[in-house]
Amino acid sequence: MGKYILKRAVLAVMIIFAISLLTFIVLNVIPGDVVAAMLGEFASKDAIETARHQLGLDVPLPLQYLRWLQGLVTGNLGTSYFQRKAVLTLILQAFKYTFVMAIAAYIIAIVIGLLFGVLAAVYHNRMIDRILMSLSIFGISAPSFWIAIILQIFVGLKLGWFPVSGVKSSVWWVLPSFSLGIRSAASIARVTRTSMLEVMKQDYIRTAFAKGISYPRIIFFHAFRNALIPIMTILGNDFGLLLTGSMITENVFNIPGIGKLLIDAINRRDIPLVQGGVIYVAAICVLVYFVVDILYAVVNPNIRLTKEVN
Template structure:
Protein backbone atom coordinates (compact mmCIF):
# COMPACT_ATOMS: atom_id res chain seq x y z
CA UNK A 1 0.00 0.00 0.00
CA UNK A 2 2.81 2.44 0.90
CA UNK A 3 4.56 1.81 -2.41
CA UNK A 4 1.27 2.34 -4.25
CA UNK A 5 0.73 5.70 -2.52
CA UNK A 6 4.31 6.77 -3.27
CA UNK A 7 3.90 5.85 -6.95
CA UNK A 8 0.68 7.84 -7.17
CA UNK A 9 2.30 10.84 -5.51
CA UNK A 10 5.22 10.69 -7.96
CA UNK A 11 2.71 10.70 -10.82
CA UNK A 12 1.48 14.04 -9.50
CA UNK A 13 4.53 15.74 -11.03
CA UNK A 14 3.77 15.05 -14.74
CA UNK A 15 0.03 15.48 -14.12
CA UNK A 16 0.45 18.91 -12.58
CA UNK A 17 2.96 19.87 -15.25
CA UNK A 18 0.44 18.98 -17.97
CA UNK A 19 -2.29 20.83 -16.09
CA UNK A 20 -0.09 23.91 -15.73
CA UNK A 21 0.61 23.99 -19.49
CA UNK A 22 -3.09 23.57 -20.27
CA UNK A 23 -4.14 26.28 -17.82
CA UNK A 24 -1.45 28.66 -19.08
CA UNK A 25 -2.39 28.23 -22.74
CA UNK A 26 -6.13 28.44 -22.03
CA UNK A 27 -5.73 31.78 -20.27
CA UNK A 28 -3.69 33.14 -23.18
CA UNK A 29 -6.40 32.11 -25.64
CA UNK A 30 -9.10 34.11 -23.83
CA UNK A 31 -9.79 37.36 -25.73
CA UNK A 32 -8.80 40.57 -24.01
CA UNK A 33 -5.62 42.33 -22.92
CA UNK A 34 -5.02 42.10 -19.14
CA UNK A 35 -2.75 45.17 -19.25
CA UNK A 36 -5.44 47.30 -20.88
CA UNK A 37 -8.11 45.98 -18.50
CA UNK A 38 -5.92 46.75 -15.49
CA UNK A 39 -5.15 50.31 -16.63
CA UNK A 40 -8.67 51.15 -17.75
CA UNK A 41 -10.14 52.67 -20.88
CA UNK A 42 -8.41 56.04 -20.34
CA UNK A 43 -4.88 54.57 -20.57
CA UNK A 44 -2.73 55.52 -23.54
CA UNK A 45 -1.17 52.97 -25.87
CA UNK A 46 2.29 53.76 -24.47
CA UNK A 47 1.10 53.03 -20.93
CA UNK A 48 -0.43 49.74 -22.06
CA UNK A 49 2.76 48.68 -23.84
CA UNK A 50 4.83 49.61 -20.79
CA UNK A 51 2.57 47.49 -18.58
CA UNK A 52 2.82 44.59 -21.02
CA UNK A 53 6.62 44.77 -20.88
CA UNK A 54 6.59 44.90 -17.08
CA UNK A 55 4.43 41.77 -16.92
CA UNK A 56 6.34 40.01 -19.69
CA UNK A 57 3.29 39.79 -21.94
CA UNK A 58 5.33 41.00 -24.91
CA UNK A 59 7.47 37.83 -24.79
CA UNK A 60 6.79 34.60 -26.76
CA UNK A 61 4.48 32.13 -24.99
CA UNK A 62 7.25 29.59 -24.15
CA UNK A 63 9.29 32.35 -22.51
CA UNK A 64 6.24 33.55 -20.57
CA UNK A 65 5.52 30.01 -19.36
CA UNK A 66 9.11 29.34 -18.24
CA UNK A 67 9.18 32.67 -16.40
CA UNK A 68 5.84 31.97 -14.70
CA UNK A 69 6.49 28.35 -13.71
CA UNK A 70 10.03 29.19 -12.55
CA UNK A 71 8.75 31.82 -10.14
CA UNK A 72 5.82 29.59 -9.11
CA UNK A 73 8.21 26.81 -8.08
CA UNK A 74 9.88 29.35 -5.80
CA UNK A 75 6.53 30.22 -4.24
CA UNK A 76 6.02 33.44 -6.20
CA UNK A 77 2.73 33.13 -8.12
CA UNK A 78 2.59 36.82 -8.89
CA UNK A 79 0.24 39.57 -7.77
CA UNK A 80 -3.37 40.13 -8.68
CA UNK A 81 -3.66 42.75 -11.40
CA UNK A 82 -6.84 44.02 -9.74
CA UNK A 83 -6.07 44.17 -6.01
CA UNK A 84 -2.24 44.16 -6.27
CA UNK A 85 -2.29 41.54 -3.50
CA UNK A 86 -0.21 38.33 -3.92
CA UNK A 87 -2.26 35.68 -5.71
CA UNK A 88 -1.62 33.10 -2.99
CA UNK A 89 -2.98 35.51 -0.39
CA UNK A 90 -6.12 36.13 -2.45
CA UNK A 91 -6.72 32.37 -2.75
CA UNK A 92 -5.85 31.65 0.89
CA UNK A 93 -8.39 34.26 2.03
CA UNK A 94 -11.18 32.62 0.00
CA UNK A 95 -10.24 28.93 0.40
CA UNK A 96 -11.67 28.36 3.92
CA UNK A 97 -15.12 29.56 2.83
CA UNK A 98 -15.18 27.19 -0.15
CA UNK A 99 -13.91 24.28 1.97
CA UNK A 100 -16.69 24.85 4.50
CA UNK A 101 -19.25 24.91 1.71
CA UNK A 102 -17.85 21.76 0.08
CA UNK A 103 -17.62 19.89 3.40
CA UNK A 104 -21.23 20.60 4.36
CA UNK A 105 -22.37 19.79 0.82
CA UNK A 106 -20.75 16.36 0.86
CA UNK A 107 -22.26 15.66 4.30
CA UNK A 108 -25.70 16.47 2.88
CA UNK A 109 -24.96 14.35 -0.19
CA UNK A 110 -23.80 11.30 1.79
CA UNK A 111 -26.56 11.41 4.40
CA UNK A 112 -29.39 12.06 1.94
CA UNK A 113 -27.98 9.89 -0.85
CA UNK A 114 -27.22 6.78 1.18
CA UNK A 115 -30.37 7.28 3.26
CA UNK A 116 -32.74 7.45 0.30
CA UNK A 117 -30.83 4.73 -1.57
CA UNK A 118 -31.04 2.41 1.43
CA UNK A 119 -34.74 3.15 1.88
CA UNK A 120 -35.43 2.50 -1.81
CA UNK A 121 -33.54 -0.81 -1.80
CA UNK A 122 -35.13 -2.13 1.40
CA UNK A 123 -38.61 -1.09 0.21
CA UNK A 124 -38.01 -2.24 -3.35
CA UNK A 125 -41.01 -1.95 -5.73
CA UNK A 126 -43.05 0.06 -3.22
CA UNK A 127 -44.19 3.67 -3.43
CA UNK A 128 -41.22 4.66 -1.24
CA UNK A 129 -38.84 3.16 -3.80
CA UNK A 130 -40.54 4.94 -6.68
CA UNK A 131 -40.79 8.27 -4.85
CA UNK A 132 -37.12 8.15 -3.86
CA UNK A 133 -35.99 7.42 -7.41
CA UNK A 134 -38.22 10.15 -8.87
CA UNK A 135 -36.65 12.62 -6.44
CA UNK A 136 -33.20 11.35 -7.39
CA UNK A 137 -33.98 11.77 -11.08
CA UNK A 138 -35.16 15.33 -10.47
CA UNK A 139 -31.99 16.04 -8.50
CA UNK A 140 -29.83 14.85 -11.39
CA UNK A 141 -31.77 16.75 -14.06
CA UNK A 142 -32.20 20.05 -12.25
CA UNK A 143 -29.52 22.65 -13.09
CA UNK A 144 -27.78 23.86 -9.95
CA UNK A 145 -28.27 27.55 -10.76
CA UNK A 146 -32.05 27.05 -11.16
CA UNK A 147 -32.26 25.00 -7.96
CA UNK A 148 -30.35 27.71 -6.11
CA UNK A 149 -32.69 30.41 -7.37
CA UNK A 150 -35.75 28.36 -6.37
CA UNK A 151 -34.35 27.74 -2.89
CA UNK A 152 -33.71 31.48 -2.49
CA UNK A 153 -37.24 32.27 -3.67
CA UNK A 154 -38.93 29.79 -1.32
CA UNK A 155 -36.77 29.78 1.82
CA UNK A 156 -35.38 33.33 1.73
CA UNK A 157 -37.99 35.49 0.01
CA UNK A 158 -41.26 33.71 0.85
CA UNK A 159 -40.53 32.02 4.17
CA UNK A 160 -37.57 34.08 5.38
CA UNK A 161 -35.95 31.06 7.05
CA UNK A 162 -32.44 31.42 5.63
CA UNK A 163 -30.35 34.32 4.28
CA UNK A 164 -29.74 34.33 0.54
CA UNK A 165 -26.13 35.55 0.52
CA UNK A 166 -23.02 35.99 2.69
CA UNK A 167 -21.13 33.70 5.05
CA UNK A 168 -21.60 35.19 8.51
CA UNK A 169 -22.99 32.04 10.13
CA UNK A 170 -23.97 28.42 9.62
CA UNK A 171 -27.42 29.46 8.42
CA UNK A 172 -25.75 31.15 5.43
CA UNK A 173 -24.38 27.75 4.37
CA UNK A 174 -27.62 25.78 4.34
CA UNK A 175 -29.06 26.82 0.97
CA UNK A 176 -25.72 26.87 -0.92
CA UNK A 177 -24.80 23.46 0.52
CA UNK A 178 -28.13 21.93 -0.49
CA UNK A 179 -27.74 23.41 -3.97
CA UNK A 180 -24.19 22.14 -4.39
CA UNK A 181 -24.86 18.70 -2.89
CA UNK A 182 -28.22 17.95 -4.54
CA UNK A 183 -26.91 16.34 -7.73
CA UNK A 184 -24.32 14.32 -5.80
CA UNK A 185 -26.99 13.12 -3.35
CA UNK A 186 -29.23 12.04 -6.24
CA UNK A 187 -26.45 10.05 -7.93
CA UNK A 188 -25.36 8.46 -4.65
CA UNK A 189 -28.98 7.43 -3.95
CA UNK A 190 -29.33 5.69 -7.31
CA UNK A 191 -25.97 3.91 -7.06
CA UNK A 192 -26.61 2.88 -3.44
CA UNK A 193 -29.98 1.42 -4.38
CA UNK A 194 -28.72 -0.59 -7.36
CA UNK A 195 -25.64 -1.81 -5.48
CA UNK A 196 -27.68 -2.87 -2.44
CA UNK A 197 -30.21 -4.71 -4.59
CA UNK A 198 -27.37 -6.79 -6.04
CA UNK A 199 -25.98 -7.57 -2.59
CA UNK A 200 -29.26 -8.30 -0.78
CA UNK A 201 -29.76 -11.55 -2.67
CA UNK A 202 -26.29 -12.91 -1.86
CA UNK A 203 -25.93 -16.33 -0.20
CA UNK A 204 -24.03 -15.04 2.82
CA UNK A 205 -26.97 -12.77 3.69
CA UNK A 206 -29.35 -15.70 3.45
CA UNK A 207 -27.07 -17.55 5.86
CA UNK A 208 -27.12 -14.59 8.23
CA UNK A 209 -30.92 -14.55 8.15
CA UNK A 210 -31.00 -18.30 8.80
CA UNK A 211 -28.87 -17.73 11.90
CA UNK A 212 -31.53 -15.36 13.22
CA UNK A 213 -29.72 -12.04 12.86
CA UNK A 214 -31.99 -9.00 12.90
CA UNK A 215 -32.70 -7.52 9.48
CA UNK A 216 -31.32 -4.09 10.35
CA UNK A 217 -28.04 -5.66 11.48
CA UNK A 218 -27.81 -7.70 8.27
CA UNK A 219 -28.35 -4.61 6.14
CA UNK A 220 -26.16 -2.11 8.00
CA UNK A 221 -23.26 -4.36 9.04
CA UNK A 222 -23.06 -6.75 6.10
CA UNK A 223 -25.00 -5.66 3.02
CA UNK A 224 -24.27 -1.93 3.14
CA UNK A 225 -20.55 -2.40 3.74
CA UNK A 226 -20.19 -4.60 0.65
CA UNK A 227 -22.35 -2.27 -1.42
CA UNK A 228 -20.19 0.77 -0.68
CA UNK A 229 -17.43 0.11 -3.25
CA UNK A 230 -19.38 1.58 -6.22
CA UNK A 231 -20.57 4.39 -3.96
CA UNK A 232 -16.96 5.23 -3.04
CA UNK A 233 -16.05 5.41 -6.73
CA UNK A 234 -18.88 7.84 -7.37
CA UNK A 235 -18.06 9.76 -4.20
CA UNK A 236 -14.51 10.32 -5.42
CA UNK A 237 -15.75 11.76 -8.69
CA UNK A 238 -18.33 13.94 -6.95
CA UNK A 239 -15.86 15.20 -4.35
CA UNK A 240 -13.47 16.10 -7.12
CA UNK A 241 -16.19 18.09 -8.82
CA UNK A 242 -17.48 19.89 -5.73
CA UNK A 243 -14.90 22.67 -5.73
CA UNK A 244 -15.42 23.30 -9.43
CA UNK A 245 -19.19 23.00 -8.98
CA UNK A 246 -18.95 25.64 -6.28
CA UNK A 247 -18.25 28.21 -9.00
CA UNK A 248 -21.90 28.30 -10.07
CA UNK A 249 -23.28 27.98 -6.55
CA UNK A 250 -21.09 30.74 -5.14
CA UNK A 251 -22.10 33.01 -8.01
CA UNK A 252 -25.82 32.43 -7.39
CA UNK A 253 -25.55 33.04 -3.64
CA UNK A 254 -22.82 35.72 -3.84
CA UNK A 255 -20.82 33.44 -1.54
CA UNK A 256 -17.27 34.81 -1.13
CA UNK A 257 -15.28 31.68 -1.95
CA UNK A 258 -12.78 30.63 -4.59
CA UNK A 259 -15.51 30.08 -7.18
CA UNK A 260 -16.67 33.69 -7.03
CA UNK A 261 -13.05 34.87 -7.02
CA UNK A 262 -12.33 32.74 -10.09
CA UNK A 263 -15.29 34.12 -12.05
CA UNK A 264 -14.32 37.74 -11.34
CA UNK A 265 -10.64 37.03 -12.07
CA UNK A 266 -11.45 35.44 -15.43
CA UNK A 267 -13.57 38.46 -16.32
CA UNK A 268 -10.66 40.75 -15.42
CA UNK A 269 -8.09 38.51 -17.19
CA UNK A 270 -6.29 38.27 -13.86
CA UNK A 271 -3.86 35.51 -14.88
CA UNK A 272 -1.98 35.59 -11.58
CA UNK A 273 -5.08 34.48 -9.64
CA UNK A 274 -6.77 32.22 -12.19
CA UNK A 275 -3.75 30.01 -12.91
CA UNK A 276 -2.96 28.88 -9.33
CA UNK A 277 -6.69 28.55 -8.56
CA UNK A 278 -7.21 26.15 -11.47
CA UNK A 279 -4.09 24.19 -10.53
CA UNK A 280 -5.47 23.90 -7.01
CA UNK A 281 -8.64 22.34 -8.45
CA UNK A 282 -6.53 19.85 -10.43
CA UNK A 283 -4.47 18.96 -7.34
CA UNK A 284 -7.47 18.36 -5.11
CA UNK A 285 -9.11 16.16 -7.76
CA UNK A 286 -6.04 13.89 -7.98
CA UNK A 287 -5.57 13.72 -4.20
CA UNK A 288 -9.23 12.90 -3.58
CA UNK A 289 -9.09 10.03 -6.06
CA UNK A 290 -5.97 8.73 -4.31
CA UNK A 291 -7.85 8.87 -1.00
CA UNK A 292 -10.74 6.90 -2.54
CA UNK A 293 -8.33 4.20 -3.75
CA UNK A 294 -6.99 3.87 -0.20
CA UNK A 295 -10.53 3.69 1.19
CA UNK A 296 -11.27 0.75 -1.12
CA UNK A 297 -8.77 -1.34 0.82
CA UNK A 298 -10.22 -0.14 4.13
CA UNK A 299 -13.80 -1.06 3.20
CA UNK A 300 -12.85 -4.34 1.51
CA UNK A 301 -9.60 -5.91 2.85
CA UNK A 302 -9.57 -8.28 -0.14
CA UNK A 303 -8.47 -5.35 -2.30
CA UNK A 304 -4.68 -5.01 -2.32
CA UNK A 305 -2.25 -2.85 -4.28
CA UNK A 306 1.08 -4.27 -5.37
Protein backbone atom coordinates in the same frame (compact mmCIF):
# COMPACT_ATOMS: atom_id res chain seq x y z
CA MET B 1 1.18 -1.11 -0.65
CA GLY B 2 4.05 1.41 -0.65
CA LYS B 3 4.78 0.78 -4.31
CA TYR B 4 1.11 1.26 -5.17
CA ILE B 5 0.99 4.59 -3.29
CA LEU B 6 4.21 5.78 -4.96
CA LYS B 7 2.85 5.03 -8.45
CA ARG B 8 -0.34 6.93 -7.68
CA ALA B 9 1.62 9.90 -6.29
CA VAL B 10 3.84 10.13 -9.38
CA LEU B 11 0.77 9.94 -11.62
CA ALA B 12 -0.90 12.72 -9.62
CA VAL B 13 2.12 15.02 -10.04
CA MET B 14 2.24 14.32 -13.78
CA ILE B 15 -1.45 15.16 -14.14
CA ILE B 16 -1.04 18.49 -12.34
CA PHE B 17 1.98 19.34 -14.50
CA ALA B 18 0.03 18.54 -17.70
CA ILE B 19 -2.91 20.67 -16.55
CA SER B 20 -0.61 23.59 -15.70
CA LEU B 21 0.97 23.46 -19.18
CA LEU B 22 -2.37 23.21 -20.95
CA THR B 23 -3.84 26.05 -18.89
CA PHE B 24 -0.88 28.31 -19.60
CA ILE B 25 -1.05 27.65 -23.35
CA VAL B 26 -4.81 28.22 -23.57
CA LEU B 27 -4.74 31.47 -21.58
CA ASN B 28 -1.89 32.88 -23.64
CA VAL B 29 -3.27 32.07 -27.09
CA ILE B 30 -6.61 33.77 -26.46
CA PRO B 31 -6.85 36.94 -28.60
CA GLY B 32 -6.53 40.27 -26.85
CA ASP B 33 -3.96 42.18 -24.82
CA VAL B 34 -4.57 41.97 -21.10
CA VAL B 35 -2.25 44.93 -20.42
CA ALA B 36 -4.21 47.18 -22.79
CA ALA B 37 -7.41 46.07 -21.07
CA MET B 38 -5.91 46.94 -17.67
CA LEU B 39 -4.70 50.40 -18.63
CA GLY B 40 -7.71 51.36 -20.71
CA GLU B 41 -8.23 52.35 -24.32
CA PHE B 42 -6.51 55.73 -23.91
CA ALA B 43 -3.22 54.32 -22.62
CA SER B 44 -0.14 55.21 -24.65
CA LYS B 45 2.00 52.61 -26.37
CA ASP B 46 4.94 53.43 -24.10
CA ALA B 47 2.80 52.92 -20.99
CA ILE B 48 1.62 49.56 -22.30
CA GLU B 49 5.17 48.42 -23.05
CA THR B 50 6.35 49.54 -19.61
CA ALA B 51 3.54 47.63 -17.93
CA ARG B 52 4.27 44.53 -20.00
CA HIS B 53 7.91 44.68 -18.86
CA GLN B 54 6.92 45.11 -15.21
CA LEU B 55 4.59 42.10 -15.43
CA GLY B 56 7.19 39.98 -17.22
CA LEU B 57 5.08 39.65 -20.36
CA ASP B 58 7.75 40.91 -22.73
CA VAL B 59 9.74 37.65 -22.65
CA PRO B 60 9.06 34.52 -24.77
CA LEU B 61 6.17 32.32 -23.62
CA PRO B 62 8.37 29.29 -22.76
CA LEU B 63 10.38 31.46 -20.37
CA GLN B 64 7.18 32.88 -18.89
CA TYR B 65 5.95 29.34 -18.25
CA LEU B 66 9.24 28.24 -16.66
CA ARG B 67 9.14 31.24 -14.35
CA TRP B 68 5.54 30.53 -13.42
CA LEU B 69 6.31 26.83 -12.89
CA GLN B 70 9.22 27.74 -10.64
CA GLY B 71 6.92 29.96 -8.62
CA LEU B 72 4.32 27.18 -8.47
CA VAL B 73 6.86 24.76 -6.98
CA THR B 74 7.87 27.33 -4.35
CA GLY B 75 4.28 28.32 -3.54
CA ASN B 76 4.36 31.64 -5.40
CA LEU B 77 1.45 31.75 -7.86
CA GLY B 78 2.08 35.34 -8.88
CA THR B 79 0.15 38.55 -8.29
CA SER B 80 -3.35 39.37 -9.48
CA TYR B 81 -3.28 41.96 -12.27
CA PHE B 82 -6.37 43.75 -11.02
CA GLN B 83 -6.49 43.18 -7.25
CA ARG B 84 -2.72 43.68 -6.81
CA LYS B 85 -2.57 40.91 -4.22
CA ALA B 86 -0.78 37.57 -4.16
CA VAL B 87 -2.83 34.92 -5.96
CA LEU B 88 -2.23 32.42 -3.16
CA THR B 89 -3.57 34.90 -0.61
CA LEU B 90 -6.73 35.49 -2.66
CA ILE B 91 -7.30 31.75 -3.10
CA LEU B 92 -6.85 31.08 0.62
CA GLN B 93 -9.26 33.90 1.49
CA ALA B 94 -11.88 32.47 -0.86
CA PHE B 95 -11.18 28.88 0.21
CA LYS B 96 -12.47 29.37 3.75
CA TYR B 97 -15.93 30.26 2.39
CA THR B 98 -15.94 27.39 -0.10
CA PHE B 99 -14.69 24.96 2.55
CA VAL B 100 -17.47 25.77 5.02
CA MET B 101 -20.14 25.49 2.34
CA ALA B 102 -18.60 22.28 0.95
CA ILE B 103 -18.48 20.56 4.35
CA ALA B 104 -22.07 21.53 5.14
CA ALA B 105 -23.29 20.43 1.71
CA TYR B 106 -21.29 17.19 1.94
CA ILE B 107 -22.81 16.27 5.31
CA ILE B 108 -26.29 16.93 3.92
CA ALA B 109 -25.51 14.87 0.79
CA ILE B 110 -24.12 11.91 2.74
CA VAL B 111 -26.93 11.75 5.29
CA ILE B 112 -29.76 12.13 2.77
CA GLY B 113 -28.08 10.13 -0.01
CA LEU B 114 -27.08 7.09 2.05
CA LEU B 115 -30.39 7.04 3.94
CA PHE B 116 -32.48 7.25 0.76
CA GLY B 117 -30.29 4.72 -1.04
CA VAL B 118 -30.39 2.11 1.72
CA LEU B 119 -34.13 2.54 2.26
CA ALA B 120 -34.79 2.23 -1.49
CA ALA B 121 -32.74 -0.98 -1.62
CA VAL B 122 -34.39 -2.50 1.44
CA TYR B 123 -37.88 -1.67 0.14
CA HIS B 124 -37.06 -2.51 -3.48
CA ASN B 125 -40.01 -2.25 -5.91
CA ARG B 126 -42.29 -0.88 -3.20
CA MET B 127 -43.89 2.54 -2.98
CA ILE B 128 -41.12 4.04 -0.84
CA ASP B 129 -38.53 2.89 -3.38
CA ARG B 130 -40.43 4.56 -6.23
CA ILE B 131 -40.90 7.79 -4.29
CA LEU B 132 -37.26 8.04 -3.22
CA MET B 133 -35.93 7.26 -6.69
CA SER B 134 -38.31 9.80 -8.24
CA LEU B 135 -36.96 12.41 -5.85
CA SER B 136 -33.39 11.43 -6.75
CA ILE B 137 -34.13 11.78 -10.47
CA PHE B 138 -35.57 15.22 -9.77
CA GLY B 139 -32.48 16.14 -7.75
CA ILE B 140 -30.11 15.08 -10.53
CA SER B 141 -32.13 16.67 -13.33
CA ALA B 142 -32.90 20.04 -11.74
CA PRO B 143 -30.22 22.68 -12.47
CA SER B 144 -28.42 23.86 -9.34
CA PHE B 145 -29.12 27.52 -10.08
CA TRP B 146 -32.86 26.74 -10.35
CA ILE B 147 -32.85 24.95 -6.99
CA ALA B 148 -30.95 27.87 -5.47
CA ILE B 149 -33.43 30.43 -6.82
CA ILE B 150 -36.45 28.35 -5.72
CA LEU B 151 -35.03 28.07 -2.20
CA GLN B 152 -34.38 31.80 -2.15
CA ILE B 153 -37.92 32.68 -3.26
CA PHE B 154 -39.97 30.25 -1.19
CA VAL B 155 -37.87 29.43 1.87
CA GLY B 156 -35.99 32.70 2.12
CA LEU B 157 -38.36 35.43 0.91
CA LYS B 158 -41.89 34.04 1.32
CA LEU B 159 -41.38 32.01 4.51
CA GLY B 160 -38.56 34.20 5.81
CA TRP B 161 -36.80 31.28 7.50
CA PHE B 162 -33.27 31.93 6.22
CA PRO B 163 -31.28 34.80 4.64
CA VAL B 164 -31.02 34.69 0.86
CA SER B 165 -27.67 36.41 0.21
CA GLY B 166 -24.29 36.78 1.88
CA VAL B 167 -22.66 34.94 4.77
CA LYS B 168 -22.68 36.69 8.14
CA SER B 169 -23.35 33.74 10.47
CA SER B 170 -24.01 29.99 10.40
CA VAL B 171 -27.68 30.51 9.52
CA TRP B 172 -26.68 32.15 6.24
CA TRP B 173 -25.08 28.89 5.06
CA VAL B 174 -28.27 26.82 5.20
CA LEU B 175 -29.80 27.64 1.80
CA PRO B 176 -26.57 27.53 -0.26
CA SER B 177 -25.52 24.28 1.43
CA PHE B 178 -28.86 22.63 0.71
CA SER B 179 -28.95 23.84 -2.89
CA LEU B 180 -25.42 22.54 -3.41
CA GLY B 181 -25.92 19.27 -1.54
CA ILE B 182 -29.21 18.16 -3.12
CA ARG B 183 -27.64 17.11 -6.42
CA SER B 184 -24.89 15.14 -4.67
CA ALA B 185 -27.44 13.51 -2.37
CA ALA B 186 -29.46 12.35 -5.38
CA SER B 187 -26.40 10.82 -7.06
CA ILE B 188 -25.30 9.10 -3.84
CA ALA B 189 -28.80 7.70 -3.31
CA ARG B 190 -28.95 6.11 -6.77
CA VAL B 191 -25.45 4.62 -6.56
CA THR B 192 -26.10 3.33 -3.03
CA ARG B 193 -29.35 1.68 -4.07
CA THR B 194 -27.80 0.01 -7.12
CA SER B 195 -24.75 -1.22 -5.21
CA MET B 196 -26.83 -2.49 -2.30
CA LEU B 197 -29.19 -4.40 -4.59
CA GLU B 198 -26.22 -6.04 -6.32
CA VAL B 199 -24.67 -7.12 -3.04
CA MET B 200 -27.93 -8.38 -1.55
CA LYS B 201 -28.20 -10.91 -4.39
CA GLN B 202 -24.97 -12.61 -3.33
CA ASP B 203 -24.89 -16.06 -1.75
CA TYR B 204 -23.27 -14.93 1.51
CA ILE B 205 -26.21 -12.62 2.18
CA ARG B 206 -28.65 -15.50 1.76
CA THR B 207 -26.42 -17.58 4.03
CA ALA B 208 -26.51 -14.84 6.65
CA PHE B 209 -30.32 -14.85 6.53
CA ALA B 210 -30.32 -18.65 6.83
CA LYS B 211 -28.15 -18.45 9.96
CA GLY B 212 -30.75 -16.23 11.59
CA ILE B 213 -28.62 -13.10 11.80
CA SER B 214 -30.72 -10.02 12.52
CA TYR B 215 -31.90 -8.05 9.50
CA PRO B 216 -30.29 -4.71 10.50
CA ARG B 217 -26.96 -6.45 11.08
CA ILE B 218 -27.08 -8.07 7.65
CA ILE B 219 -27.95 -4.77 5.99
CA PHE B 220 -25.35 -2.58 7.67
CA PHE B 221 -22.51 -4.98 8.56
CA HIS B 222 -22.63 -7.34 5.58
CA ALA B 223 -24.42 -5.73 2.62
CA PHE B 224 -23.53 -2.07 3.14
CA ARG B 225 -19.86 -2.74 3.88
CA ASN B 226 -19.40 -4.77 0.72
CA ALA B 227 -21.30 -2.18 -1.33
CA LEU B 228 -18.85 0.57 -0.35
CA ILE B 229 -16.51 0.50 -3.39
CA PRO B 230 -18.83 2.23 -5.91
CA ILE B 231 -20.26 4.39 -3.12
CA MET B 232 -16.76 5.57 -2.20
CA THR B 233 -16.22 6.60 -5.81
CA ILE B 234 -19.19 8.94 -5.88
CA LEU B 235 -18.43 10.20 -2.36
CA GLY B 236 -14.88 11.07 -3.36
CA ASN B 237 -15.88 12.69 -6.64
CA ASP B 238 -18.59 14.80 -5.03
CA PHE B 239 -16.31 15.97 -2.22
CA GLY B 240 -13.70 17.05 -4.74
CA LEU B 241 -16.29 18.95 -6.77
CA LEU B 242 -17.70 20.66 -3.69
CA LEU B 243 -14.23 21.77 -2.54
CA THR B 244 -13.52 23.34 -5.93
CA GLY B 245 -16.44 25.69 -5.45
CA SER B 246 -19.74 26.07 -7.23
CA MET B 247 -19.58 29.06 -9.54
CA ILE B 248 -23.34 29.26 -9.98
CA THR B 249 -24.35 28.73 -6.35
CA GLU B 250 -21.74 31.13 -5.01
CA ASN B 251 -22.82 33.82 -7.46
CA VAL B 252 -26.53 33.32 -6.75
CA PHE B 253 -26.00 33.62 -2.99
CA ASN B 254 -23.20 36.20 -3.32
CA ILE B 255 -20.65 34.07 -1.48
CA PRO B 256 -17.01 35.15 -2.05
CA GLY B 257 -15.73 31.61 -2.55
CA ILE B 258 -13.47 29.93 -5.10
CA GLY B 259 -16.18 29.71 -7.76
CA LYS B 260 -17.03 33.40 -7.62
CA LEU B 261 -13.33 34.29 -7.52
CA LEU B 262 -12.69 32.33 -10.72
CA ILE B 263 -15.71 33.79 -12.51
CA ASP B 264 -14.56 37.33 -11.73
CA ALA B 265 -10.98 36.50 -12.79
CA ILE B 266 -12.13 35.02 -16.09
CA ASN B 267 -14.33 38.02 -16.84
CA ARG B 268 -11.41 40.37 -16.22
CA ARG B 269 -8.91 38.06 -17.89
CA ASP B 270 -6.77 38.13 -14.77
CA ILE B 271 -4.37 35.46 -16.06
CA PRO B 272 -2.33 34.81 -12.87
CA LEU B 273 -5.51 34.45 -10.82
CA VAL B 274 -7.13 32.16 -13.41
CA GLN B 275 -3.99 30.00 -13.60
CA GLY B 276 -3.78 29.79 -9.81
CA GLY B 277 -7.47 28.95 -9.55
CA VAL B 278 -7.24 26.21 -12.17
CA ILE B 279 -4.21 24.69 -10.43
CA TYR B 280 -6.10 24.78 -7.14
CA VAL B 281 -9.08 22.98 -8.70
CA ALA B 282 -6.80 20.42 -10.35
CA ALA B 283 -4.84 19.83 -7.16
CA ILE B 284 -8.00 19.31 -5.10
CA CYS B 285 -9.49 16.86 -7.62
CA VAL B 286 -6.24 14.92 -8.04
CA LEU B 287 -5.73 14.76 -4.27
CA VAL B 288 -9.25 13.48 -3.68
CA TYR B 289 -8.92 10.84 -6.40
CA PHE B 290 -5.54 9.85 -4.94
CA VAL B 291 -7.10 9.35 -1.49
CA VAL B 292 -9.99 7.40 -3.02
CA ASP B 293 -7.53 5.11 -4.81
CA ILE B 294 -5.75 4.42 -1.53
CA LEU B 295 -9.04 3.72 0.22
CA TYR B 296 -9.92 1.30 -2.58
CA ALA B 297 -6.76 -0.63 -1.82
CA VAL B 298 -7.53 -0.62 1.91
CA VAL B 299 -11.16 -1.74 1.56
CA ASN B 300 -10.47 -4.25 -1.23
CA PRO B 301 -6.88 -5.62 -1.23
CA ASN B 302 -7.56 -7.36 -4.56
CA ILE B 303 -7.35 -3.96 -6.28
CA ARG B 304 -3.90 -3.35 -4.84
CA LEU B 305 -2.67 -6.81 -5.77
CA THR B 306 -3.98 -6.50 -9.31
CA LYS B 307 -2.23 -3.17 -9.80
CA GLU B 308 1.05 -4.49 -8.42
CA VAL B 309 0.93 -7.58 -10.65
CA ASN B 310 0.33 -5.41 -13.71
